[in-house]
Amino acid sequence: MLNDNQDNEAVQSRNWHIVVFLAGVGLLFLVLIIRLYSLQFTHYEENLQRSENNRLRKVVLTAERGYIYDRNGNVLVRNRPSYQIALQAMSLPKKKEDRKVIFNRLLQIKDKDGELLFDSLSLDTAFQRINWIKTRPIRILEDATAEQVAIIEEHSSELPGVITQIESRREYPYGTLASHVLGYTSEISEEQLKQPEYENYSLGDRIGQKGLEQGYDQEFRGKNGLKLVEVNAAGREVGQVRGVETQAPITGLQLISTIDLRLQKVAEEAIPDSVKGALVAIDPRNGEILAMVSSPRLDPNIFSLKKRDRNKGWAQVALDSMRPLTNRAISGTYTPASVFKLVTAGAGLEYGVLSESKYYPKSCTGGYQYGARYQKCWGVHGNLNVVHALRLSCDVFFYQAGLDIDMARINEFGRRFGLGEKPLGVDIPGEKGGWLPDSTSFNAKNKRLGWRWARGLILNLAIGQGELVTPLQQAVLVGSIATNRGVYQPHFMKELRDENGTLVRRYEPKIIRSGRMKPETHRILMNALDSVVNHPGGTGKRGAVPGIRVGGKTGSGEWKKGEKTHAWFAAVAPLSDPQIAVAVILEAAGGGGAKAAPVARKVLMAYFGIEEEETKK
Numbered sequence: 001m002l003n004d005n006q007d008n009e010a011v012q013s014r015n016w017h018i019v020v021f022l023a024g025v026g027l028l029f030l031v032l033i034i035r036l037y038s039l040q041f042t043h044y045e046e047n048l049q050r051s052e053n054n055r056l057r058k059v060v061l062t063a064e065r066g067y068i069y070d071r072n073g074n075v076l077v078r079n080r081p082s083y084q085i086a087l088q089a090m091s092l093p094k095k096k097e098d099r100k101v102i103f104n105r106l107l108q109i110k111d112k113d114g115e116l117l118f119d120s121l122s123l124d125t126a127f128q129r130i131n132w133i134k135t136r137p138i139r140i141l142e143d144a145t146a147e148q149v150a151i152i153e154e155h156s157s158e159l160p161g162v163i164t165q166i167e168s169r170r171e172y173p174y175g176t177l178a179s180h181v182l183g184y185t186s187e188i189s190e191e192q193l194k195q196p197e198y199e200n201y202s203l204g205d206r207i208g209q210k211g212l213e214q215g216y217d218q219e220f221r222g223k224n225g226l227k228l229v230e231v232n233a234a235g236r237e238v239g240q241v242r243g244v245e246t247q248a249p250i251t252g253l254q255l256i257s258t259i260d261l262r263l264q265k266v267a268e269e270a271i272p273d274s275v276k277g278a279l280v281a282i283d284p285r286n287g288e289i290l291a292m293v294s295s296p297r298l299d300p301n302i303f304s305l306k307k308r309d310r311n312k313g314w315a316q317v318a319l320d321s322m323r324p325l326t327n328r329a330i331s332g333t334y335t336p337a338s339v340f341k342l343v344t345a346g347a348g349l350e351y352g353v354l355s356e357s358k359y360y361p362k363s364c365t366g367g368y369q370y371g372a373r374y375q376k377c378w379g380v381h382g383n384l385n386v387v388h389a390l391r392l393s394c395d396v397f398f399y400q401a402g403l404d405i406d407m408a409r410i411n412e413f414g415r416r417f418g419l420g421e422k423p424l425g426v427d428i429p430g431e432k433g434g435w436l437p438d439s440t441s442f443n444a445k446n447k448r449l450g451w452r453w454a455r456g457l458i459l460n461l462a463i464g465q466g467e468l469v470t471p472l473q474q475a476v477l478v479g480s481i482a483t484n485r486g487v488y489q490p491h492f493m494k495e496l497r498d499e500n501g502t503l504v505r506r507y508e509p510k511i512i513r514s515g516r517m518k519p520e521t522h523r524i525l526m527n528a529l530d531s532v533v534n535h536p537g538g539t540g541k542r543g544a545v546p547g548i549r550v551g552g553k554t555g556s557g558e559w560k561k562g563e564k565t566h567a568w569f570a571a572v573a574p575l576s577d578p579q580i581a582v583a584v585i586l587e588a589a590g591g592g593g594a595k596a597a598p599v600a601r602k603v604l605m606a607y608f609g610i611e612e613e614e615t616k617k
Contacts, residue, residue, distance in 0.1 A: 060136070063222030064168055064499075066252030068182060068212060070261040071288075071494055077182055077213075079168035082304075083144040085152055086137035089130050092161030103127055105158055106140070109151060117141060117148060122307070136204055137163060143306040169206075169304040170213070176273075176297035178264050180327040181257075181289075181428065181492060183211025184300035186310075209303070210327075212492055215428045216255055219496055225249035251499040258288035258494045266606040267291040270599045276587035278328035278471040281603055284479025284572065284581045286509040287488030289426070291603065292472075294332075298324040330431040333468040334585060337555030337592065338393045339570050340414075340464025342481060342525060345386050345398075347413035348405045349521040354386050356524050364396035368459070375399055375459050378556075390528035391538045393554060395463050402462020403455070410462065411436040416514045418476040418487045419469060425512060426472065426490045435468040437461060465558055471583045478570040479581025480515040482529065482551065484522045487513035526551065530575055540569060543597035545604045549575040552600070554592035557585075564588045569596035573604055580607050 068077035093099055103124075109117045118140060126140045140162075141148065149164055156162070170185045188207045192198050201207065208217035227246040267279050273296040281291040302313030317324055326332065348354030362368065363383035367376040377395040381388075389397035402410065411420075414436055418424055423431040435441070439453035446452075460466045469477075472490060480487045489512045496505040517525075529551025532540040540552040555568030567589040572581045582603050584596040605612070 058226060058228060061225035061227060061246075061249045062167060063224050063249035064251040065170065065185070066220040066222065066254045066499075068255045068257060070257055070259045070264075071290075072261065073256075074261045075173065076178065076257065076259065076261070078171050078173065080171040080304075081166055082142070082169040083146070083149050084137075084139050084165045084167055085141035085144050085148070086139045086163055086165055087126055087130050088137050088161050088163045089134045091163070092130065099127065102159055102161065105155070106162070109155060111148060111151065117151065133203065136202065137165060138204075141306070143169065143304075170300070171304065172300045174261075175301065176299050177268055178259060178292065179211075179297050179300050180294040180329065181211050181259065181292050182300060183213035183215075183428070184209055184303040185213055186303045210325075210430070211428050212255065212257065216253075216493065216496075219255065220252040222252035223250040253496045253498060253504055254501075255493060256495040256497065257492050258283075258290060259292075259492065260290045260607075263603060263606055264291045264293075267293045267603050268297070270602045271295045271584075271586070273297060275589065276322060276328070277585050277589070278332055279582065279584045279599065279603065280329050280471050280475040281580060281582045281607070282472075282475045282479055282490055284476070284483045284488070284578055285485070287490045288494065289490055289492055290580065290607070292329045294326065294328040296320070296322045296324045327428075327430055328585075329471045330426060330428070331470070332585075333432055333434060333470055334566055334568075335557040335559065336419075336464040336467055336469040336474060337557035337566065337568050338464055339474055339478070339553045339555040339568050339583075339592075340467060340469075341390055341393065341398050341462075342478070342528075342553055343414040343417070343419070344402055344405065344410050344462045345390055345528065346481065346517060346521055346525055347410045348401050349386065349524055350413055350517055351405065351409050353405045353409075354401060356385055356387060359383050359385055360397060360400045362396065362400060364394050368396045368399045370399070370456055370459060373456060387524060387528045387531055390553065391531040391535055393532075393539050398462045399459045402458045405462075407438055407458055407461060411438060413517075414467075414477075416487075416516070417480050418473050418513050418515070419467070424472060424476060424487075424490050427493055431472070432470060434470060434473055437466055464555060471585050474568070474570045474585075475581045475583035478529075478551075478553065478572050478583065479578060480513070481517075481522075481525055482572040482575065482578040482581065484516060486511035487515035526575060529553065529572065533571070539593040540571070540597050542593055543569055543571050543601045543604070545573065545601060545608065545610060547610065548573050548604065548608050550601075550604060551575045552597070554597060556591050559588075564590045567595035568592040569600050571597075571600045571604065573608070580604065 064079055067075055070076055106118050106123060107120055111117060123140055126138045129138050152162065152164060172182060185206045186209050188198065188201050188203065188205045193201060193203060208214040208220065225247045263281060267281065271277050271279060271293055275295055277295050279291065279293040280289065282289050298317050302310060305313065345354065364377055364381035366380045367374050381392050381394040384394055384397050414420065419434055420436050421433045423433045442453045476487055476490060489510045491507055493507050495503060497503055530549065532538045532554065533544050533550045533552045539554040543552045544550055550571055550573040552569060552571035557566035557568060559566055567586040569592045570583045572578050582600045584599045586595050589595040
């Protein structure tokens with residue numbers, strides 16, 4: 001009886017286990033059926049979309065950046081094709097260990113010379129960035145050669161998620177020519193992305209830096225396109241999806257600049273790279289800048305090279321004590337020296353303090369006594385009127401004139417012609433204003449030093465030793481004095497056109513300062529400008545051009561005791577119908593008439609089409 005009970009219990013236990021097992025199997029099948037139903041019906045659209053996303057990929061077609069031309073249609077900036085090896089987040093394996101395998105494979109790839117294509121540091125950085133940048137490829141090798149691309153393609157089956165792209169890079173066919181005007185492009189920085197003007201940009205975008213590249217970046221960028229492509233399991237493109245229209249990119253606008261390539265070349269050759277200096281040539285009738293040089297120059301092509309070469313070139317530029325990154329033409333501020341005597345003279349004539357027939361009782365014997373202070377002149381000039389004083393650049397005459405006129409009037413006249421604290425508004429970034437001291441601004445600027453305004457300061461200020469100007473301001477000053485029609489805003493953009501050549505926008509000349517004076521004041525200043533260059537005793541006679549009536553003013557700016565002065569020369573021609581104004585500064589070069597005037601002369605001769613041989617006949 002006991003055995004029968006035990007057998008029954010064993011059977012019941014076995015049956016119970018079978019029931020539990022069958023129930024478990026049934027439950028498992030039920031779960032599978034529910035999951036299958038969910039995949040096939042409930043989440044069908046979602047899963048289909050995921051599948052399509054794995055098979056299809058949206059590819060952004062980057063728009064070509066617009067070209068830059070000179071005023072005669074010569075290409076100053078263009079694009080060149082550049083191969084990039086990159087990581088595509090969507091095509092890389094999801095597992096960390098699988099990505100590590102690809103990482104190690106890349107590190108082992110060598111070129112034909114046995115050199116590694118990738119370094120571990122930059123590659124590791126790229127793999128880190130791919131974790132949080134999913135929407136665009138991350139470059140791991142920039143500006144790759146055809147050989148390097150071929151090597152990557154040979155290993156393509158082993159490198160899922162590693163792709164080859166072609167993008168355009170900026171090319172500057174004339175190297176350093178007009179480099180400070182043109183600027184360069186580089187990848188946008190994280191700091192720039194935080195600025196409101198870059199809210200529509202993304203990390204990895206190449207943007208304009210400095211010069212016209214930055215000033216007209218929005219116009220150059222164009223509009224990106226889009227296409228839908230099919231990819232294989234390795235994430236490589238196998239073809240475009242049929243029936244889906246590609247949205248073609250729109251090329252950026254082409255900028256026709258005011259620069260004259262021929263004149264720019266002459267200006268660049270006239271100032272060697274071993275000299276710090278600047279030159280500006282401008283049309284005073286409309287503000288068009290014909291040439292602009294800042295020396296020493298830099299080659300903007302270095303910013304379009306691969307990272308290693310770019311970093312090397314950047315280090316050389318950034319550490320150069322000559323500061324080649326600085327555009328001295330618009331951001332270099334200097335004492336205007338004797339060029340400012342035009343302002344002092346103009347103010348005196350305009351306010352009736354000076355006249356063509358006025359001579360000061362104290363003639364120039366080499367200096368001027370003011371109280372206990374004896375202020376020297378650079379020569380002995382005798383008794384002079386305003387025209388003779390400008391021709392010989394006599395300090396003693398202007399010491400006395402400055403005290404008579406007073407700085408308020410002198411500064412007012414200077415501001416009419418573009419001098420002062422406000423920049424002129426040229427259409428490239430980095431322009432600085434100047435400084436016309438008066439008692440208030442002088443005391444504020446020198447408060448820490450404990451210096452206070454004194455009337456004796458006018459002696460220095462009347463001859464341009466104390467104010468601050470840029471070379472661009474000097475060119476605008478002499479040009480607008482000569483025209484007496486107003487100060488036109490200096491600019492580089494002449495026209496913007498689309499890729500088909502259709503005009504989009506034309507620059508309309510704009511007067512930004514009054515730039516006017518009485519006819520008698522204008523006549524006397526023009527006589528003085530003429531006398532400086534064309535009189536045998538004029539300080540600017542080395543700026544004379546045969547057959548063209550050039551007017552000008554020399555200057556020698558003191559900046560450091562015991563050092564040579566900065567050499568200034570500002571000129572305008574022809575005096576009967578001013579078409580071009582040129583300002584030249586050569587730092588620590590000596591006298592303006594001896595050093596800067598010959599540089600301006602070369603530019604003027606090129607502008608008027610006069611060959612050097614003609615001057616020797």
